[in-house]
Amino acid sequence: MLKKRIGIIGIGTVGKPFLVQLKKSLSYIKANLELDIKISKVCDINPEIKKLSGKLNIPFVSRAEDLISDPQIDIVIELIGGLHPAKEYVISALYQGKDVITANKALLANYGAEIFNLAYKLGRTVKFEAAVAGGVPLIKNVSEVLRFGKIRNVYGILNGTTNFILSQMSRYSKSFSEVLEEAKQKGFAEKDSSLDINGTDSLHKISILCFLCFGAFVKLKDVIVEGIDKITLADILYAQELGFSIKLLAIAKKDTSKIEVRVHPTLISQDHPLAKTGGVLNAIFINTDIAGNFLLSGLGAGGKSTSLSVLSDVLSICNQKNPWVLKGQKKRSFFRRKEDLSCRYYLRFQALDRPGVLAKISKILADLGISIASVTQKERGLPLSKSKFVPIVMLTHKAKESSIVKARQRIDKLSDLKPPIQIIRIESL
Amino acid sequence: MLKKRIGIIGIGTVGKPFLVQLKKSLSYIKANLELDIKISKVCDINPEIKKLSGKLNIPFVSRAEDLISDPQIDIVIELIGGLHPAKEYVISALYQGKDVITANKALLANYGAEIFNLAYKLGRTVKFEAAVAGGVPLIKNVSEVLRFGKIRNVYGILNGTTNFILSQMSRYSKSFSEVLEEAKQKGFAEKDSSLDINGTDSLHKISILCFLCFGAFVKLKDVIVEGIDKITLADILYAQELGFSIKLLAIAKKDTSKIEVRVHPTLISQDHPLAKTGGVLNAIFINTDIAGNFLLSGLGAGGKSTSLSVLSDVLSICNQKNPWVLKGQKKRSFFRRKEDLSCRYYLRFQALDRPGVLAKISKILADLGISIASVTQKERGLPLSKSKFVPIVMLTHKAKESSIVKARQRIDKLSDLKPPIQIIRIESL
Numbered sequence: 001m002l003k004k005r006i007g008i009i010g011i012g013t014v015g016k017p018f019l020v021q022l023k024k025s026l027s028y029i030k031a032n033l034e035l036d037i038k039i040s041k042v043c044d045i046n047p048e049i050k051k052l053s054g055k056l057n058i059p060f061v062s063r064a065e066d067l068i069s070d071p072q073i074d075i076v077i078e079l080i081g082g083l084h085p086a087k088e089y090v091i092s093a094l095y096q097g098k099d100v101i102t103a104n105k106a107l108l109a110n111y112g113a114e115i116f117n118l119a120y121k122l123g124r125t126v127k128f129e130a131a132v133a134g135g136v137p138l139i140k141n142v143s144e145v146l147r148f149g150k151i152r153n154v155y156g157i158l159n160g161t162t163n164f165i166l167s168q169m170s171r172y173s174k175s176f177s178e179v180l181e182e183a184k185q186k187g188f189a190e191k192d193s194s195l196d197i198n199g200t201d202s203l204h205k206i207s208i209l210c211f212l213c214f215g216a217f218v219k220l221k222d223v224i225v226e227g228i229d230k231i232t233l234a235d236i237l238y239a240q241e242l243g244f245s246i247k248l249l250a251i252a253k254k255d256t257s258k259i260e261v262r263v264h265p266t267l268i269s270q271d272h273p274l275a276k277t278g279g280v281l282n283a284i285f286i287n288t289d290i291a292g293n294f295l296l297s298g299l300g301a302g303g304k305s306t307s308l309s310v311l312s313d314v315l316s317i318c319n320q321k322n323p324w325v326l327k328g329q330k331k332r333s334f335f336r337r338k339e340d341l342s343c344r345y346y347l348r349f350q351a352l353d354r355p356g357v358l359a360k361i362s363k364i365l366a367d368l369g370i371s372i373a374s375v376t377q378k379e380r381g382l383p384l385s386k387s388k389f390v391p392i393v394m395l396t397h398k399a400k401e402s403s404i405v406k407a408r409q410r411i412d413k414l415s416d417l418k419p420p421i422q423i424i425r426i427e428s429l
Numbered sequence: 430m431l432k433k434r435i436g437i438i439g440i441g442t443v444g445k446p447f448l449v450q451l452k453k454s455l456s457y458i459k460a461n462l463e464l465d466i467k468i469s470k471v472c473d474i475n476p477e478i479k480k481l482s483g484k485l486n487i488p489f490v491s492r493a494e495d496l497i498s499d500p501q502i503d504i505v506i507e508l509i510g511g512l513h514p515a516k517e518y519v520i521s522a523l524y525q526g527k528d529v530i531t532a533n534k535a536l537l538a539n540y541g542a543e544i545f546n547l548a549y550k551l552g553r554t555v556k557f558e559a560a561v562a563g564g565v566p567l568i569k570n571v572s573e574v575l576r577f578g579k580i581r582n583v584y585g586i587l588n589g590t591t592n593f594i595l596s597q598m599s600r601y602s603k604s605f606s607e608v609l610e611e612a613k614q615k616g617f618a619e620k621d622s623s624l625d626i627n628g629t630d631s632l633h634k635i636s637i638l639c640f641l642c643f644g645a646f647v648k649l650k651d652v653i654v655e656g657i658d659k660i661t662l663a664d665i666l667y668a669q670e671l672g673f674s675i676k677l678l679a680i681a682k683k684d685t686s687k688i689e690v691r692v693h694p695t696l697i698s699q700d701h702p703l704a705k706t707g708g709v710l711n712a713i714f715i716n717t718d719i720a721g722n723f724l725l726s727g728l729g730a731g732g733k734s735t736s737l738s739v740l741s742d743v744l745s746i747c748n749q750k751n752p753w754v755l756k757g758q759k760k761r762s763f764f765r766r767k768e769d770l771s772c773r774y775y776l777r778f779q780a781l782d783r784p785g786v787l788a789k790i791s792k793i794l795a796d797l798g799i800s801i802a803s804v805t806q807k808e809r810g811l812p813l814s815k816s817k818f819v820p821i822v823m824l825t826h827k828a829k830e831s832s833i834v835k836a837r838q839r840i841d842k843l844s845d846l847k848p849p850i851q852i853i854r855i856e857s858l
Contacts, residue, residue, distance in 0.1 A: 276708035292733025304721025
């Protein structure tokens with residue numbers, strides 16, 4: 001019977017349910033999978049955990065080094081989060097011949113190339129199912145799709161908090177701040193939810209998916225990242241009237257020449273399955289070259305669901321014949337530069353209700369080669385437009401990002417408008 | 430390099446995209462997975478397919494027997510649907526030493542025990558990823574969860590057509606018939622969608638999942654199956670006011686003594702992820718003994734997505750070391766009888782607005798031991814209650830199905846009510 005000894009660093013939100021479940025599953029796994037797993041050590045800086053590990057009859061250490069250097073341990077599971085010392089623990093574990101499981105998205109997004117290259121060099125495996133869309137077996141399923149052919153586009157709703165907020169705004173016609181408060185009360189948003197709201201969390205996850213699908217890590221600071229804090233209820237309602245939903249999408253696309261990575265609120269057709277993915281759900285939609293489209297969604301967070309993903313990594317490592325190879329690419333030149341991006345745009349202006357405003361805006365857009373697909377000007381008497389400004393909503397045809405940036409600068413200077421203009425990208429999936 | 434020869438029977442909605450994609454993927458699979466797959470024969474009764482197969486350079490036969498008896502073929506893929514002759518083809522293929530892949534849910538729901546027992550006896554594999562929730566890798570992921578422990582409850586939204594209809598009714602306050610018409614126009618419902626609407630399609634799928642999770646096939650005629658055609662917009666709106674969504678759920682539960690299988694419209698909390706699964710999406714929510722909860726959703730239908738599931742079965746069979754054993758249980762006695770079921774209920778009555786009606790209803794319920802959790806009586810002047818009848822909505826505490834049946838009979842006889850009363854089950858997931 002195959003024996004594997006594991007050590008767990010970090011017994012917190014994910015670590016605690018994982019530890020408890022794994023402990024309970026050991027005899028079932030032994031009986032059904034003929035696999036003898038033993039938890040050799042756990043490590044945490046919180047002395048309370050010592051009591052828990054005592055109750056579970058598992059040796060406790062307070063210094064991670066004492067766990068990593070244990071020659072008995074085959075697999076080190078890093079669940080402390082954060083960049084440091086997580087990175088140092090993972091690197092050290094690999095050097096000492098351990099396979100590694102991590103749920104740490106920030107770590108992989110920042111140091112993935114280095115970590116995967118090292119693992120490749122040393123013939124070790126690094127697994128990370130829980131790092132993206134915690135409870136959804138996303139990594140495993142994307143890897144499966146990759147066995148049939150190449151992936152073209154990846155569109156993900158990868159953050160439950162922001163999806164909850166946008167869904168509630170849309171469903172109950174509430175403002176951003178009102179729903180954010182509600183999300184905090186319900187426990188769907190952290191007290192400090194800025195990394196969710198501003199898109200950083202989604203950025204980390206799409207960067208990992210981009211690596212998995214296209215073999216290259218993007219430089220995080222080169223990516224367009226916009227959060228949802230500037231999305232107003234008015235935008236959601238205007239988008240609805242035009243047949244769109246607004247979702248915070250994390251996008252990675254590859255065409256013949258370049259890879260494109262972005263995170264931003266996006267207008268997508270109301271009929272698309274991603275638009276139907278509401279509440280705290282995460283989802284991913286993938287276009288492949290020959291294997292068709294693929295959508296998967298589920299619970300992105302939650303200690304119990306997420307720890308199932310860590311468990312699944314443990315079994316994968318135990319069952320694999322050869323190390324799972326993911327070599328970190330270093331070449332970054334094939335990522336498309338921000339200014340070379342192009343897509344369709346939703347533009348909303350707050351204009352004074354006097355003649356000529358529309359003409360001025362249209363001229364600026366035309367001068368920059370931006371073609372207008374539709375215009376809606378609302379009457380002032382209507383709800384949502386009680387101010388002295390009337391809203392004008394435009395959808396453009398495909399335009400260059402650099403042209404839109406210029407248009408924004410010029411239009412924001414017009415005295416007939418209340419700046420800033422609202423700009424949201426549109427995707428046809 | 431491992432060689433596998435496959436034959437495909439039925440080149441239709443799923444078969445055609447599968448054939449085209451597999452053909453295109455062969456060289457990629459060979460290069461990346463060191464697997465030499467060849468499509469030896471295809472079979473269809475439609476002579477048009479002969480042209481297609483000629484173009485793809487694949488031998489065509491019009492008689493399935495000529496494919497099944499080909500000694501070169503290792504894997505027979507049955508994609509014709511229907512019970513007969515699909516069953517005979519599958520049985521015959523197993524006897525001739527082939528592994529089998531099928532997307533045929535009706536076949537497995539009706540003859541699964543026989544088919545899996547035969548495969549077990551002969552040491553062959555039967556795979557069916559595409560039979561449940563076509564494009565979602567449900568079978569694979571449920572099997573994965575089963576590796577960690579036991580499953581307690583399975584709740585599925587397994588039919589895209591009915592989920593689309595209920596979602597649209599809820600979102601746009603439209604009637605059942607109005608949305609059904611829309612669904613047909615959009616291609617989300619077949620011209621004859623009765624097997625979707627009346628729950629039969631969901632029944633077939635949950636019966637397969639029940640077998641996978643609990644090792645036993647239920648007798649289809651012993652299952653409570655109710656469709657969505659009696660769900661009115663009023664029910665959806667009243668349920669919303671009370672914090673519920675109505676979904677067509679397929680349920681399989683196991684407690685210490687019995688397995689329970691049912692398919693019916695169900696009130697579930699609006700906050701539950703299944704309630705957020707809108708449009709044509711399918712979803713499954715699973716409670717396990719030790720591995721926590723698990724939700725997976727995705728596209729249940731669509732030729733391209735579904736054929737990805739068939740492809741994944743092909744690769745599974747090619748990669749497996751030993752046949753995948755699923756022995757069909759024959760013992761049926763441990764399924765709970767319909768009359769022994771109990772759950773919470775939503776009851777809606779149409780009462781004449783005169784004194785004493787509520788008292789009469791309450792007395793009947795009390796006499797049968799049914800305890801009322803909440804009552805809402807609407808005023809006649811409100812929308813949705815323009816008739817001379819006023820709606821009364823009650824939620825009960827847990828009650829026995831047999832008592833509710835009796836209550837219905839007695840209450841329907843009251844002259845102060847317009848029969849029939851509406852009864853919808855409630856589940857706390």
